[in-house]
Amino acid sequence: MDLKSRGKSKKVHYHSQQGNRSMLDGKGKVPVNSDRKTKRIFADQYVDAELTTGRKTKERNRKVPPRSIWVSSRMKDATSSTAHAQEFNGEWTSKGKEADVLGCNTYGLLKKHNQRKSDRSKRLIQSQTKHSDVSPSAYAKKTVRKKQSLTNDDSELDDQPKKKKRIIRLDPHDISNKRLDDGIVTNENTEEKKTEIEKEAEMSKNAEFRAIKPSPSILSFVEDNLLGRRRLIELKRAGYNVELSAPLDNIPFSTSSERERIEENIFRNKMEFFAAAKVSSSFPAPDLPEIAFAGRSNVGKSSLLNALTRQWGVARTSDKPGLTQTINFFKLGSKLCLVDLPGYGFAYAKEEVKDAWEELVKEYVSTRVGLKRVCLLVDTKWGMKPRDHELIDLMERYQTRYQIVLTKTDVVFPIDVARRAMQIEERLKANKSIVQPVMMVSSKSGAGIQSLRTVLTKIARFAKL
Numbered sequence: 001m002d003l004k005s006r007g008k009s010k011k012v013h014y015h016s017q018q019g020n021r022s023m024l025d026g027k028g029k030v031p032v033n034s035d036r037k038t039k040r041i042f043a044d045q046y047v048d049a050e051l052t053t054g055r056k057t058k059e060r061n062r063k064v065p066p067r068s069i070w071v072s073s074r075m076k077d078a079t080s081s082t083a084h085a086q087e088f089n090g091e092w093t094s095k096g097k098e099a100d101v102l103g104c105n106t107y108g109l110l111k112k113h114n115q116r117k118s119d120r121s122k123r124l125i126q127s128q129t130k131h132s133d134v135s136p137s138a139y140a141k142k143t144v145r146k147k148q149s150l151t152n153d154d155s156e157l158d159d160q161p162k163k164k165k166r167i168i169r170l171d172p173h174d175i176s177n178k179r180l181d182d183g184i185v186t187n188e189n190t191e192e193k194k195t196e197i198e199k200e201a202e203m204s205k206n207a208e209f210r211a212i213k214p215s216p217s218i219l220s221f222v223e224d225n226l227l228g229r230r231r232l233i234e235l236k237r238a239g240y241n242v243e244l245s246a247p248l249d250n251i252p253f254s255t256s257s258e259r260e261r262i263e264e265n266i267f268r269n270k271m272e273f274f275a276a277a278k279v280s281s282s283f284p285a286p287d288l289p290e291i292a293f294a295g296r297s298n299v300g301k302s303s304l305l306n307a308l309t310r311q312w313g314v315a316r317t318s319d320k321p322g323l324t325q326t327i328n329f330f331k332l333g334s335k336l337c338l339v340d341l342p343g344y345g346f347a348y349a350k351e352e353v354k355d356a357w358e359e360l361v362k363e364y365v366s367t368r369v370g371l372k373r374v375c376l377l378v379d380t381k382w383g384m385k386p387r388d389h390e391l392i393d394l395m396e397r398y399q400t401r402y403q404i405v406l407t408k409t410d411v412v413f414p415i416d417v418a419r420r421a422m423q424i425e426e427r428l429k430a431n432k433s434i435v436q437p438v439m440m441v442s443s444k445s446g447a448g449i450q451s452l453r454t455v456l457t458k459i460a461r462f463a464k465l
């Protein structure tokens with residue numbers, strides 16, 4: 001039974017070797033996708049082949065790397081060397097078998113055979129080195145070494161000190177740590193300081209503004225005309241139809257026939273554009289008394305012209321500063337001429353173009369015959385700016401009559417409208433060419449428009465060319 005099983009096992013082993021051989025014999029290559037068992041057999045054969053080299057088994061077994069490493073990962077590279085080992089093994093077994101069959105298994109023959117065996121093993125090593133640069137064992141060693149080196153490299157990389165960003169912390173007040181390349185940092189600091197100073201100035205300005213106490217007359221004017229930001233419910237309660245555009249300019253309970261009559265005569269006329277000028281030489285002849293609307297870009301000059309005449313769209317408006325680029329002349333019946341001036345200050349235009357507009361405006365307000373009043377529009381929220389003061393100075397010099405009109409009153413609280421009016425009145429009270437009081441309007445809600453109409457109508461009525 002034992003012998004049988006042994007014989008069987010031998011047979012099985014032999015067959016398996018044969019099978020492998022047949023696989024290798026063809027082209028000396030093993031399909032990469034061969035099953036695990038095959039791989040294991042190759043590995044065993046490889047070990048067998050190694051044993052034939054005469055090295056100690058224990059040592060070999062210890063040094064051979066785990067089969068899975070070289071069998072699975074580098075099967076193709078290893079096939080050539082394995083094939084040779086296999087070939088030799090196969091040859092040996094077949095020859096040995098032949099000898100057994102012939103009954104020549106004597107001591108002398110064995111000796112010869114052993115000698116041949118060692119020769120072959122030597123040849124095998126030579127061929128292995130010939131066919132593949134690296135022997136399987138050496139290859140296995142190499143892979144292990146490679147792996148080790150890789151891990152070592154990784155650890156080395158980890159160990160390497162990473163480049164840190166240079167952070168320079170400076171105390172702005174400490175001169176001892178000043179360096180040549182700290183210029184930018186110090187500049188930043190000065191800029192920061194500047195902005196801080198500006199902020200402080202702004203804060204003090206705001207505080208100053210909040211401290212203004214408007215006169216009772218201004219306060220009552222603001223309340224009567226419902227100026228400032230108002231809730232719709234408030235306007236409704238006061239009897240205005242909020243469905244209409246500029247509802248506060250629709251006088252629901254008008255009892256003043258006198259005012260209506262005047263208004264009918266002047267501002268109920270159709271507004272007609274009749275001239276545009278880029279240079280003073282193209283100004284039209286001064287046939288009518290003129291009222292001009294000046295101010296910074298986007299302050300609401302063109303919108304006010306439309307609101308005063310209730311003719312939306314005659315003077316073109318835009319939310320982009322710098323739409324009006326020429327001096328535009330509008331006739332209002334046969335009595336009055338309204339003039340829309342280009343704005344100054346910030347606008348979407350080239351610097352030289354803006355300078356040209358400003359020069360044109362200055363020329364117009366200082367030399368124009370028939371100019372009865374300049375309405376200098378100031379944004380209620382922002383107040384007067386240096387360029388406004390420049391124009392005021394010029395008008396003062398040329399004795400051009402001007403009146404301040406606060407615009408966009410609907411965006412600030414009523415109390416702030418009153419404060420702004422008070423602030424400007426106080427600031428300009430020493431001026432000679434100014435016409436008081438400061439007017440307050442909103443082209444959007446219509447607040448104060450009627451009052452401005454009344455003031456301007458008087459000019460038309462009494463103006464003499």
Ligand SMILES: Nc1nc2c(ncn2[C@@H]2O[C@H](COP(=O)(O)OP(=O)(O)OP(=O)(O)O)[C@@H](O)[C@H]2O)c(=O)[nH]1
Pocket residue numbers: 295296297298299300301302303304316317318319320321322323324325341342343344407408409410411441442443444445
């Ligand atoms: N909330 C509010 N917005 C207004 C008022 N008046 C004008 N605007 C808006 O302000 C923007 C500028 O108005 P414009 O009338 O074109 O201003 P402008 O002064 O003629 O501007 P330039 O022609 O560029 O100098 C537009 O978007 C208007 O709708 C107002 O009383 N209240």
Ligand SMILES: [Mg+2]
Pocket residue numbers: 301302303316317323324340
């Ligand atoms: Mg305009």
